[in-house]
Amino acid sequence: MRGPSPSWLARDDKRERYCDIRKPLHALAYYLHQLDPFIFHITESFGPRWYGMAYVLAFLCGFALLSWLSRKGYADLPQAQVGDFITWAALFGVMIGGRLGYVLFYKPEMLRDPVSILRVWEGGMSAHGGMIGLVLFTLFYARKHHLHWTNLGDNLCVTAPIGLFFGRCANFINGELYGHAANLPWAMQFPKELLEAENSALADRAVSMAQQVDPTLTTTDAILLSAKTNPHAETILRTVLTPRHPSQLYEAFLEGVVLFTILWLVRTRMRQPNGVITGLFLSVYAILRIVVEYFREPDAPMIGLFTRGQFFSFFLVALGFGFIVAARLRPTYPQKLSAG
Numbered sequence: 090m091r092g093p094s095p096s097w098l099a100r101d102d103k104r105e106r107y108c109d110i111r112k113p114l115h116a117l118a119y120y121l122h123q124l125d126p127f128i129f130h131i132t133e134s135f136g137p138r139w140y141g142m143a144y145v146l147a148f149l150c151g152f153a154l155l156s157w158l159s160r161k162g163y164a165d166l167p168q169a170q171v172g173d174f175i176t177w178a179a180l181f182g183v184m185i186g187g188r189l190g191y192v193l194f195y196k197p198e199m200l201r202d203p204v205s206i207l208r209v210w211e212g213g214m215s216a217h218g219g220m221i222g223l224v225l226f227t228l229f230y231a232r233k234h235h236l237h238w239t240n241l242g243d244n245l246c247v248t249a250p251i252g253l254f255f256g257r258c259a260n261f262i263n264g265e266l267y268g269h270a271a272n273l274p275w276a277m278q279f280p281k282e283l284l285e286a287e288n289s290a291l292a293d294r295a296v297s298m299a300q301q302v303d304p305t306l307t308t309t310d311a312i313l314l315s316a317k318t319n320p321h322a323e324t325i326l327r328t329v330l331t332p333r334h335p336s337q338l339y340e341a342f343l344e345g346v347v348l349f350t351i352l353w354l355v356r357t358r359m360r361q362p363n364g365v366i367t368g369l370f371l372s373v374y375a376i377l378r379i380v381v382e383y384f385r386e387p388d389a390p391m392i393g394l395f396t397r398g399q400f401f402s403f404f405l406v407a408l409g410f411g412f413i414v415a416a417r418l419r420p421t422y423p424q425k426l427s428a429g
Contacts, residue, residue, distance in 0.1 A: 119276050119277060119278050119327070119332045120275075120277045120278070121277070121278045121280075121316075121323065121326060121327055121330070122264045122277055122278060122279045122280060123280070123316065123317055123323075124261075124262045124263075124264065125262075126138050126139055126140065126262060126263045126264075127139075128142060139258075139259050139262045139263070140259040140262075140263060142259070143252075143255035143256050143258065143259035144179070144183075144184075144252075144255075144256075146255050147179075147183075147251055147252030147255045147256070148175065148176075148179050150248070150251045150252075150255075151175050151179075151245075151248040151249075151251060151252065152171060152172060152175045154247065154248045154251070155171050155174075155175055155244060155245070155248055156168055156171045158244045158247065158356070159171055159244075162423065162424045163244060163356060163357070163423050164240065164241070164243075164244040164423065165236055165237055165240045165241070165423055165424055166236060166240075166241055166244070170234070174230060174241075177226065177230070178223060178226055178227070178230075178245065181222060181226045182219060182222040182223035182225075182226040182227070183219045183222065183223065183252070184209070185222055186218050186219045186220070186221055186222015186223060186225070186226075187214040187215050187216070187218045187219035187222065188206065188209055188213070188214060188215075188218070189206075189218055189222070190214075190215030190216075190217055190218010190219060190221060190222070191213045191214050191215040191218060192206055192213075193218070194215050194217060194218060194389075194397060194401065195213075195215060195388065195389045195397060196213065196389075214256070216253065216256075216344075216374075216378075217398075217401045217402070217405070220249075220371070220374075220405070223242075223245065223249070224242070227241050227242045227245060237363055237421060239363040239364035239367055239412070239416065239421075240363040240421075240423050242364070242366075242367040243356070243363055243364065243365070243366035243367050243423075244356075244366075246352060246366050246367050246369075246370035246371075247349075247352045247353060247356050247366060247370075249370060250344060250345050250346075250348040250349035250352065250370075250374075251345065251349060253340075253341075253344040253345050253348070253374075254341050254344070254345025254346065254349070255345075257337050257338070257340040257341035257344065257345060258337070258338075258341050260337040260340075261335065261337035261338055261341070263281075264279045264280060264281045265279075265281055265337075266336065266337055266385065266386075266388060267279040267281070267282070267333050267334070267335070267336060267337065267385075267386055268333045268334025268335060268336030268337075268339070268384045268385050268386055269333060269334055269336075269384060269385070269386055270331045270332065270333055271332055271333055271334045271384075272332065273332075273334070275335065276332035276333055276334065276335075277332065277333060277335045278326065278327065278330035278331065278332055278333070279330065279333060280313050280316070280326055280330065282330055282331060282333075283295055283309045283312075283313070283329070283330070284309060291329055292309045294329060295309060295312055295325055295326070295329045296308065296309060296312065298325050298328070298329070299311075299312050299315075299322060299325050302321045302322070302325070303315070303319070303321070303322070306322065312325065312326070313326075333386070334384040334385070336381060336384045336385035336386070339381050339384055339385075340378075340381050340385075343377040343380070343381055344374060344377055344378065344381075347377065348370070348373055348374055348377065351369065351373060352366055352369060352370060352373075355369060360422070361416075362416045362417065362420035362421060362422055363416060363420075363421045363422065363423065364412045364413070364415055364416030365412070365413055365416045365417075367409075367412045368408075368409040368410060368411070368412030368413035368414075368416065369409065369413070370409070371405045371406070371408050371409030371412065372405070372406050372409030372410060372413075373409075374402075374405065375402035375403070375404075375405035375406045375409065376402075376406060378398055378399070378402045379398075379399045379402045379403070382395075382396045382398045382399045382402075385398075
């Protein structure tokens with residue numbers, strides 16, 4: 090489902106508006122997204138990407154924060170084991186869980202080509218899948234090393250919003266997972282809209298307009314590349330693209346900054362039994378995700394009245410409350426708080 094297009098797209102006098110596309114349009118308030126997904130280029134299409142850097146930063150910050158929680162006694166995990174735990178959690182929980190979750194929840198057709206599942210550099214990760222992967226890995230690790238499962242999970246959950254924050258920022262840099270059409274001062278235009286299959290007519294129109302300026306611009310990709318240096322190509326993009334909610338930034342703030350603040354205050358300012366923070370993370374994340382999905386363009390077919398993200402989040406809310414109830418019924422506490 091796509092949001093409504095700007096009203097001027099439906100006007101009958103479009104030809105008058107675009108009769109001479111070499112003349113710049115009136116200044117638009119909307120930001121045209123042209124960020125490069127590469128940190129730097131080794132070749133035109135190869136080099137380190139910001140999406141990969143997001144995972145590196147999440148790993149480093151998670152390691153530093155979990156080390157601090159262990160040193161202060163909030164985590165029963167010995168500080169010497171933090172590196173081992175966070176490394177395997179990132180691999181099995183986040184990478185494998187997130188990738189398999191994306192395939193199973195959003196792109197099951199990839200199962201017909203198993204090799205495509207391995208091409209993680211092309212993007213495609215599921216936050217819900219990553220959470221399920223982390224829950225299962227944490228259970229395995231806790232049993233193997235004779236640690237309290239929910240204490241290990243609680244402290245990992247405190248670090249998780251940092252990874253969510255960097256991941257959503259990377260989504261924004263990539264110009265993907267953008268929002269519904271919007272008529273707001275902070276609305277943005279995302280060129281990847283032209284690469285969506287359902288927008289082929291819009292892409293054809295952009296190519297037709299571009300060839301009036303430069304006959305060599307015969308594809309959408311050529312227009313997107315040229316727009317970085319060619320003001321006429323940029324004007325074409327501003328003309329045809331839909332202003333949208335920057336939903337990636339909404340998610341970075343809510344799922345990253347807000348969620349981390351809540352969990353950090355509960356972890357360091359309140360005496361709560363093991364499992365409560367895990368329950369809070371699952372429930373609050375799910376509620377925030379349900380809310381922000383109303384501003385985000387669906388990236389998979391709807392399930393009834395709800396997006397895939399909303400549908401799976403309902404289960405996380407129930408699971409989170411289950412963790413909180415179980416923690417209250419049979420309370421245990423981390424080392425620092427056990428004597429309180």
